[in-house]
Amino acid sequence: MDVLIHVFVGLHIIGIAALLGGFFFQMKAMRADEARFVPGMLHGALTMLVTGMVLVGLNQAGDDPVNNVKIGIKLALLVVILGLVYVKRDEEKVPSSLFGTVGALTVANIFIAVLWT
Template structure:
């Protein structure tokens, strides 16, 4: 189970890197848009984040439930914004995905 927790953690970090890497790559262009890579990366973030919560509870490790609910809520918000941006090609959604992803990273690192 401990190995599964690390697998979830690594893929959660891969999802974050894919979102932010794609975001910075898109910023180089004239018209940044939310692409399918953002949607698939947010799904990875959402699934692996829920998996991390489940494995921590299964291993009887301490879980800060308030932090986990905030992180899970941000992951849902990121996914919804990415899907909206991909369907409607709205520029606000592109910047929203980046802002919410950065906020989720701050919550993950700074909230102790």
């Protein structure tokens, strides 16, 4: 069971990397107000959602304690991120404030995962 959990943690990190990497890739364009959500950002957010749900299920099945408040907050942030990226994915230009919000929420989600024990 531990190996399976570690595999899904790795996949979860790959999803975070895709989402945050897409954000960093567009930061120069964001300054020129020409940023757009690249497909990798949507795929990364979806990967985070699916692997996160699997991780919660695996941890609960293995009788490991799960902090439901933490998971709920992380899920709420991810749903907002996913909603913004999904709705604006086909637009050529996304307002810098909206694009920055997705980056800030992603970083907040990372810090909640790492610092909230």
